[in-house]
Amino acid sequence: MKKLLILLSVLAVSSSCIQAKDYVKTQIKEMKHAQKYATTKNVLQNTTQTYTPSVISLVNVKDPHIMRFGDYEKIPKAKYDAKIKKDEVKYEEYAVQLGKKHSKYYTTQADAEDFYKVYRVAEKIIRANKLDYMNWRICLKKSVDNVNASSDGSNLVVLTTAIFDTFNNNDDALAMVIGHEMGHALLGHYKRSNQLYVKMQREHALAQTGNSFAALAYAGMKKKFIIDAKNMEYAADTEGAKLVLKAGYSLNSGSDVLSFLSQYDLDSDMRNTHPNSAKRLENLKENSKLFPKEWKEAGEYNIYNSEVLPVKLSSDRKSIVISVPQNKLQPNKYYAPETMNELYARLGYMYYKNGQFEKSLEYFGELFKIDSNNASAYLYASYAGEYLYKNTGNAKYLNLAKDYAKKAYSLDSTNKYMKEQVDNL
Numbered sequence: 001m002k003k004l005l006i007l008l009s010v011l012a013v014s015s016s017c018i019q020a021k022d023y024v025k026t027q028i029k030e031m032k033h034a035q036k037y038a039t040t041k042n043v044l045q046n047t048t049q050t051y052t053p054s055v056i057s058l059v060n061v062k063d064p065h066i067m068r069f070g071d072y073e074k075i076p077k078a079k080y081d082a083k084i085k086k087d088e089v090k091y092e093e094y095a096v097q098l099g100k101k102h103s104k105y106y107t108t109q110a111d112a113e114d115f116y117k118v119y120r121v122a123e124k125i126i127r128a129n130k131l132d133y134m135n136w137r138i139c140l141k142k143s144v145d146n147v148n149a150s151s152d153g154s155n156l157v158v159l160t161t162a163i164f165d166t167f168n169n170n171d172d173a174l175a176m177v178i179g180h181e182m183g184h185a186l187l188g189h190y191k192r193s194n195q196l197y198v199k200m201q202r203e204h205a206l207a208q209t210g211n212s213f214a215a216l217a218y219a220g221m222k223k224k225f226i227i228d229a230k231n232m233e234y235a236a237d238t239e240g241a242k243l244v245l246k247a248g249y250s251l252n253s254g255s256d257v258l259s260f261l262s263q264y265d266l267d268s269d270m271r272n273t274h275p276n277s278a279k280r281l282e283n284l285k286e287n288s289k290l291f292p293k294e295w296k297e298a299g300e301y302n303i304y305n306s307e308v309l310p311v312k313l314s315s316d317r318k319s320i321v322i323s324v325p326q327n328k329l330q331p332n333k334y335y336a337p338e339t340m341n342e343l344y345a346r347l348g349y350m351y352y353k354n355g356q357f358e359k360s361l362e363y364f365g366e367l368f369k370i371d372s373n374n375a376s377a378y379l380y381a382s383y384a385g386e387y388l389y390k391n392t393g394n395a396k397y398l399n400l401a402k403d404y405a406k407k408a409y410s411l412d413s414t415n416k417y418m419k420e421q422v423d424n425l
């Protein structure tokens with residue numbers, strides 16, 4: 001979320017012209033620039049990069065809902081609401097505690113209310129995604145002019161008060177910022193870029209001694225470093241969006257962060273480590289189209305089955321610590337991102353749901369190369385083949401559909417949908 005600070009050095013030129021300056025003409029010229037650069041209008045409004053919520057299926061395809069997206073059960077609404085109500089009582093206790101402790105340090109700290117707000121958003125993300133195996137720290141760093149956030153690769157997320165205040169009436173956007181930074185940390189981005197950076201510096205030092213091989217290697221690594229950095233931003237946006245979707249936040253209003261940041265965008269070549277916001281929005285749009293709505297249910301299941309996490313001010317009083325009961329702390333545990341099996345199965349299924357049957361078959365094909373035991377995936381691949389056959393009349397799709405249906409049936413002969421599809425074809 002870094003923005004570039006542009007320092008404009010204004011040179012005062014004393015004009016020795018005899019002719020008087022035409023201030024109206026200057027104003028006309030300036031207004032022409034304003035048409036292009038004004039930040040008060042939505043800079044993305046004339047592009048295709050507006051975000052549309054996408055967890056709804058675009059086409060009506062048959063779906064017996066037997067694809068699994070994690071270990072969870074759907075919690076009935078009444079039960080879930082009752083649990084949330086119970087949790088609210090606990091939250092009230094922590095709100096009071098946070099406020100009391102805060103008063104002693106009033107002059108140097110962000111307001112207790114602000115700490116409480118980030119606590120609620122972060123805590124929900126942590127519980128919905130089962131990240132409650134370590135303590136998380138959230139810092140509100142005083143800054144008037146730096147709309148920014150960062151994380152350090154461990155369990156610390158830093159929001160400047162500038163970014164917090166900018167989005168303080170939009171929990172979805174705050175969730176998106178926190179989710180993005182957690183995403184960087186959980187996906188090991190700091191380790192990855194540090195490793196390359198250390199290697200790069202070594203080659204740079206060698207190159208300085210006149211070693212031309214090292215100079216070449218350094219140039220190559222530098223290029224890779226920048227490409228990697230940009231790809232990691234896309235990945236953190238996508239992972240962050242998963243985290244916040246599971247926590248029940250809206251990706252639609254959450255993406256306001258990127259729309260807002262787009263006013264700082266320069267030509268993408270001028271920004272080294274971050275892609276421009278229009279591209280980031282496009283990435284978010286493409287990838288979240290492939291998020292199953294079941295993820296929200298999985299998040300509710302995790303919240304339902306966990307307890308409110310205590311919060312306190314950190315020892316240095318500059319951040320909050322969302323702490324995990326000692327018996328739940330697992331210092332050796334690492335975040336488990338989606339496995340390749342899960343990823344391919346999801347892509348195959350979601351492309352199917354979106355009516356992109358060829359893409360669906362492409363990713364199911366990738367899945368079957370590494371996992372030939374997913375009966376549900378074979379069934380949906382068979383459906384995709386069937387629709388493609390209907391749309392194109394090409395017999396190869398019908399044969400594929402038949403093969404996949406047989407495979408599904410052989411893996412799970414007790415499932416009525418497998419039998420139905422074999423008979424149907």
Ligand SMILES: [Zn+2]
Pocket residue numbers: 001180184233236
């Ligand atoms: Zn980032």
